[in-house]
Amino acid sequence: MGTSTTAVKRAASGGIGQRLAEICGERFVRPAGMADGVAGASASWVAAPGTAQAVSAVMRVAADHALSVVPRGAGTKMDWGAPPSRVDVVLDTGRLAGVWHHSADDLVAEVGAGTPVRAVQAALAQADRRLPLDVPSPDATIGGMVAADETGPLRHRHGSAGDRLHGLSYVDAAGVLHHVGGWSAGETAGFDLARLLCGSNGALGVLVSATLRVQPIPVSRLWVSRPVRSPLEMHDLVRLIHGAWLSPAAIEVDLPKDGDDGGFGPGPSAAGSLAVLLEGGQADVGGRVARLVELLGADCRVDTRAPTWWGRYPFAADDVALRIDVPAADLHAALYSMTDAAGLPVPIRGSAGLGVVYAALPGYVAPEQIGSILTVVRRVLLARNGRCVVLAAPPRIREQIDFWGQLPTLPLLRQVKNRFDPRHRLAPGRYTGGL
Missing domain, CATH: 3.30.43.10 (Uridine Diphospho-n-acetylenolpyruvylglucosamine Reductase, domain 2)
Known part of the structure; x- marks a missing residue:
């Protein structure tokens, strides 16, 4: 276009x-x-x-x-x-960069939209604080993170950028600067409306700054990893972890496409991995790790560093990148349906504990086949209160596929777009549903 x-x-x-x-x-x-x-x-x-x-x-x-x-x-x-x-x-x-206001007592920080997330973390670390958001894009800015609603493994316990918001400053399509929430009393009016900017891809307003809740850096962090051979095994392990009341900070799965069966068959291959992050005081974390290891069995491994795949997307630039959101109890069914529809192993990575994962379909597949795969997976997800969206695709595929699938909320989304941007001049076509 x-x-x-x-x-x-x-x-x-x-x-x-x-x-x-x-x-x-x-x-x-x-x-x-x-x-x-x-x-x-x-x-x-x-x-x-x-x-x-x-x-x-x-x-x-x-x-x-x-x-x-x-x-x-x-x-x-x-x-x-x-x-x-x-x-x-x-x-x-x-140029809208920097930690503009940080109150250690209030555990909040106002950050310019153009500030890289890792720069924010480095600045906060000097005061023994952190932003509990670990986006996979290494160079992402605060504004980009909010606009894309990008999240990483820590979303399991701490939520998304929207959940950490304390306030926002943004400019609307007419050029009016708005401040909602944040430091001053009486600024909460319209805050729920402003949170709609999360995940809007810049189609509702230009984010100037975000005031975010921060927290002390945990004293201890340990990862417990275990091999997994299939989505069903992943499902059973996650259910055990949830039932043990261990308060994990994250539960992540990596099911790569390599291996004899791609990690999806009943054979001896153990191509995948499930990893759990536990954070807190040293004695407390040590006790919870011991219980988790006993629960998961002798194949466990305990590390002070994350697995190499942790917090990274499974797709490359020339892949069709997907995000799947479904209740964690039904995640395995969605993964099996995708593999069956694709007819080949599909790499999966993300939050097994929440049912929010990312998948990669090869970019060399014909657009009509990609469309068929999406139709099958979305049908399975619809019956389970889930959805599958396309994050990115190669140019030859991009114009021929449905990025969002069925959207019962489309009339409401159109009202939101018209409320924020009545002349549709902000990133036209980038908002959910192509608005």
Whole structure:
């Protein structure tokens, strides 16, 4: 999908580049290049405002010229999701960086949207604090994490970015800066509405900063790992762990496609692994680890470091990347259905304890076959109150598959989009359901 020619001509005649340069500074505005595309859609301009007020001014310029805007952090997930119908301006949030306010007593921190998550962790660690969010994208920013609703293994105990939110500052499509929640009393009005920005892919507002709940760094962290041969064995082990009241911080599974049976058959292959993270005081963790090892058997291994696959996606750039959400008790059924539909082993990795996992289908498969696999898996998941969404796909497949499947909430989502962005200028087509 290309950029709107009419909008670009209108912008050029109005001196859009000059206006953006006056707001951001000449060094921080440029014509877009090949690397600035969004899921295959080309952009016209890249602007990097340095303050919340500058973000508002950029959005007002875009509104004046009827230009579409797609926010970008580090760009780690710009190929995720459906392509926008047009991209006139990529709004780079990289200059909105830093831990702006941190109160150790209140255990909250306000962080600029363009701040890399790992930089936040390093800054908080100086005060023996951490953000209990461990996103798999190594260079992800706070804004990108929130916009994609990206989570890692610690979501098992601590939830998603939305669950850690204490406040948000964002700019709407008209260029109005909003503050909800956060430090000042009386700022809670509209907070539930603002949380809708989580997972919106920048289609509802431009995130300027997030105030997040932090916590002390645990004294002790130990991983207990055990081989698994099949989704059913994984299911049985997770049920045992849940029933033992061990308060794990995370329960992750890795079922790779290598091995004699890909980890899905009844044979002797043990291609997969189940790993449990326990955190807390040293004596407390030691006691819980001992009980867990007794529960899981002699094949267990205890480590002070995570397995090499921990917190990493199972897909590569040329794969079709999927996210599956289903009650943990039904996860094994969804995995079997995917393998049966694909006719080949499918690598799976993610939170076995919550039923939130990621899968990779090979990008060389025909788009119609990918569509058939998705149809089968979504039918199985629908009966179990689950869903399967496509996160990313190669260009030849991207335009021919349904990213979301059946969406009973689509009318409500359309109302949300119209409430935040009535003219559909913020990342048009990127919101759930292609809105």
